[in-house]
Amino acid sequence: MAATPPRPANRGPRLTPRLFAALVSGKAAGWASRLSGHGGGTSVPGKVARRVEPGILGELLRRRRDPVVAITGSNGKTTTARLTAALLRGEGMGVLTNAAGANLIQGVTSLAVESADLRGRLPAGVLLIEVDEATLPRVQGEIGLGVLLVTDLFRDQLDRYGELYAVANAIDGVASGLASEAMLIVNADDPLVSTIGGEREGRRLTFGFDLGHSTDRITRAADTIRCPVCRSDLRYRAIYLSHLGDYACTNCDFHRPPLDVAVTEIEVVGLTETRMTLRLPGGELRLSVPQAGLHIGYNTAAAVAILVGLEMAMPHAVAALAGVGPAFGRLETIEAGDRQVVLAFAKNPTSFNTTLRTLAGEGEPRNLLLALSNTLVDGEDFAWLWDVDFEASVPAMQRVIVSGTRADELANRLKYAGLDPERIETVDSLPAALDRGLETAPRGARLTVVAGYTPTIEIREAMHQRGWVGRFWETEA
Amino acid sequence: MTNSPAAETPRSLRIAHLYPWLLNVAGDGGNLIALERRAAWRGIATEAVAIGPDESPDLTTFDIVLFHGGQDVEMGIVAADLPTKAPSLREAADAGVVIFAVCAGLQLLGHWYRPAVGEPMEGAHVLDLETVGGSQRFMQHAAAEVSLGGQTETVVGFENHSGLTELGLGVRPFGQVIAGAGNNGTDGAEGAIRDNVIATYLHGPVLPKNPWLADMLLRIALERKYGEPVELALLDDAAEVRAHEVALEKALRNRGQRTALNPARFGG
Numbered sequence: 001m002a003a004t005p006p007r008p009a010n011r012g013p014r015l016t017p018r019l020f021a022a023l024v025s026g027k028a029a030g031w032a033s034r035l036s037g038h039g040g041g042t043s044v045p046g047k048v049a050r051r052v053e054p055g056i057l058g059e060l061l062r063r064r065r066d067p068v069v070a071i072t073g074s075n076g077k078t079t080t081a082r083l084t085a086a087l088l089r090g091e092g093m094g095v096l097t098n099a100a101g102a103n104l105i106q107g108v109t110s111l112a113v114e115s116a117d118l119r120g121r122l123p124a125g126v127l128l129i130e131v132d133e134a135t136l137p138r139v140q141g142e143i144g145l146g147v148l149l150v151t152d153l154f155r156d157q158l159d160r161y162g163e164l165y166a167v168a169n170a171i172d173g174v175a176s177g178l179a180s181e182a183m184l185i186v187n188a189d190d191p192l193v194s195t196i197g198g199e200r201e202g203r204r205l206t207f208g209f210d211l212g213h214s215t216d217r218i219t220r221a222a223d224t225i226r227c228p229v230c231r232s233d234l235r236y237r238a239i240y241l242s243h244l245g246d247y248a249c250t251n252c253d254f255h256r257p258p259l260d261v262a263v264t265e266i267e268v269v270g271l272t273e274t275r276m277t278l279r280l281p282g283g284e285l286r287l288s289v290p291q292a293g294l295h296i297g298y299n300t301a302a303a304v305a306i307l308v309g310l311e312m313a314m315p316h317a318v319a320a321l322a323g324v325g326p327a328f329g330r331l332e333t334i335e336a337g338d339r340q341v342v343l344a345f346a347k348n349p350t351s352f353n354t355t356l357r358t359l360a361g362e363g364e365p366r367n368l369l370l371a372l373s374n375t376l377v378d379g380e381d382f383a384w385l386w387d388v389d390f391e392a393s394v395p396a397m398q399r400v401i402v403s404g405t406r407a408d409e410l411a412n413r414l415k416y417a418g419l420d421p422e423r424i425e426t427v428d429s430l431p432a433a434l435d436r437g438l439e440t441a442p443r444g445a446r447l448t449v450v451a452g453y454t455p456t457i458e459i460r461e462a463m464h465q466r467g468w469v470g471r472f473w474e475t476e477a
Numbered sequence: 478m479t480n481s482p483a484a485e486t487p488r489s490l491r492i493a494h495l496y497p498w499l500l501n502v503a504g505d506g507g508n509l510i511a512l513e514r515r516a517a518w519r520g521i522a523t524e525a526v527a528i529g530p531d532e533s534p535d536l537t538t539f540d541i542v543l544f545h546g547g548q549d550v551e552m553g554i555v556a557a558d559l560p561t562k563a564p565s566l567r568e569a570a571d572a573g574v575v576i577f578a579v580c581a582g583l584q585l586l587g588h589w590y591r592p593a594v595g596e597p598m599e600g601a602h603v604l605d606l607e608t609v610g611g612s613q614r615f616m617q618h619a620a621a622e623v624s625l626g627g628q629t630e631t632v633v634g635f636e637n638h639s640g641l642t643e644l645g646l647g648v649r650p651f652g653q654v655i656a657g658a659g660n661n662g663t664d665g666a667e668g669a670i671r672d673n674v675i676a677t678y679l680h681g682p683v684l685p686k687n688p689w690l691a692d693m694l695l696r697i698a699l700e701r702k703y704g705e706p707v708e709l710a711l712l713d714d715a716a717e718v719r720a721h722e723v724a725l726e727k728a729l730r731n732r733g734q735r736t737a738l739n740p741a742r743f744g745g
Contacts, residue, residue: 383504
């Protein structure tokens with residue numbers, strides 16, 4: 001692999017009075033938000049700054065030379081960003097990255113506003129941003145992307161985004177608009193994603209699994225299992241995770257493209273580790289990440305592909321990745337007095353099924369707290385709960401607490417999945433639900449918490465107040 | 478149930494699930510789960526048969542046919558295959574088979590669906606209705622007042638469609654809009670009914686949170702099959718009723734916005 005090329009120096013923005021005012025008010029709003037102890041100010045500074053100067057994001061970055069790396073897709077944005085940040089830092093590169101889930105335009109702007117000094121200059125390093133699929137076109141309209149990576153496309157909050165194909169088309173439009181020297185990286189195992197930027201002439205990398213055997217089967221949660229070209233059925237040589245796999249069309253010549261970065265071996269160890277072998281253009285990499293699940297293989301391959309895309313050698317990859325524990329709420333194990341909490345954030349059938357399957361390997365979840373709420377981030381419609389394979393996990397469940405504003409839907413779904421309603425208890429307040437869940441779990445046992453984005457933050461805050469964890473925005477690597 | 482003569486011989490229902498791999502986008506598979514469980518809790522056996530493209534079984538041999546919602550692309554595939562099933566669907570409808578359709582299923586049971594972009598799709602001509610693609614997507618909690626089998630109840634769900642459906646004289650609305658857009662955001666009609674063909678725009682999925690409707694479908698199907706009045710045993714529906722109430726509350730909070738009561742005006 002090529003050595004890291006020398007980079008031209010960054011220049012700060014032309015500082016107009018309005019830009020300065022936007023910068024100061026955004027920063028002040030962030031301080032105020034943090035002082036009040038609410039939400040860590042992850043999107044507030046951007047929101048306030050944009051009110052003063054709507055073009056602030058573009059202005060702050062316009063004359064910067066260090067690359068912007070954007071990660072989008074339905075799943076794995078946060079974990080991929082954290083693994084990428086670790087790889088970059090491991091090679092001595094500076095990284096600026098947005099907080100978990102702060103992936104709408106305000107969150108990205110917040111990152112720039114908070115990182116900039118009062119003259120609008122950002123520190124050197126890669127600007128690494130996770131971007132919500134729906135926000136991506138806006139982000140690209142404001143800043144030039146050096147690398148765009150698409151993790152996968154699963155049905156995710158359909159009520160917000162309309163349909164899956166529309167999302168794919170929007171990302172394809174963004175990909176087509178990339179500068180030709182920009183790198184597009186796609187998950188080749190996702191049929192729909194593999195077509196993104198297909199018409200574009202420019203640099204492109206693929207990643208995926210080459211295991212030679214299946215690690216999953218098609219469930220009803222699978223989303224795009226038809227040929228994106230001719231709409232015929234796809235035949236899978238191997239299915240790795242939901243609809244991700246090695247496929248070919250039964251009708252036309254559409255098939256999975258060759259992989260530039262491939263996971264060739266993977267082993268999930270308990271709830272805390274995933275070991276794998278990766279094949280890269282320059283050779284092979286054996287490593288272990290202290291997080292559990294097949295999806296970690298995809299996230300790791302994606303992160304490695306980003307460094308390949310930046311033409312960076314990664315002699316320190318193994319050590320760098322060995323230190324990346326779960327992001328907040330990604331099967332995070334938390335000591336809660338004489339019990340253990342395993343906290344998993346789930347937002348769609350695939351992330352739910354992936355989590356449930358990883359837990360099933362350990363005979364879990366026995367004692368479970370499930371929480372979902374209707375919020376802007378989590379969406380209004382939880383119909384997809386009926387596509388989650390709860391049926392397979394019901395036999396393990398001893399006691400389930402449901403909470404959040406949509407506890408009703410969870411309780412009803414579990415009842416129809418075959419769980420005796422006597423085992424289900426509704427506790428409206430999340431902190432009270434956490435207490436009740438811990439009470440029902442025997443001493444020394446585990447309470448599994450699976451929740452949507454907003455409830456995960458609230459539950460984590462409750463655990464912070466009990467002194468078990470740091471605040472979520474303090475734990476980001 | 479114990480005193481009914483029908484309890485002597487175990488009863489059963491055959492359910493056809495049309496295009497389950499294509500029309501799977503909004504959790505509508507929950508409707509099948511609801512029918513299966515609610516039948517099983519009363520000792521009624523069910524046999525569900527998944528029916529994909531190129532298969533054309535005699536649908537009159539089923540007691541209930543489910544035809545759910547999907548995305549535009551999948552809907553196009555289904556429309557292309559529909560001629561293999563349309564004659565049998567019409568026979569089944571004429572024979573009084575319970576056909577329950579949601580969203581794309583509703584649109585494709587009609588005469589035509591004309592999307593905003595692309596070729597028109599011919600429906601099965603089971604329901605006297607037509608749909609054109611609109612420029613706005615109705616995505617919200619919704620509720621309708623529904624009269625069926627001599628009873629009137631509120632049915633709740635989540636609508637997510639941009640098609641605008643107009644009913645002909647050969648059908649009546651499934652319900653009157655209480656909150657939401659219904660068929661087209663303007664005339665207050667929700668869904669369509671003829672004989673035992675019941676079509677709605679309501680996802681949710683709709684049957685698990687409207688146990689009354691699920692039971693009504695089971696009852697109609699059983700009465701038709703066994704040719705005698707059926708009283709389904711009462712169940713403890715606390716979880717279902719709670720889910721219904723929460724959805725209704727959400728729908729009512731939306732009332733007057735993007736609805737048939739106040740024509741849609743929201744932006745892209």
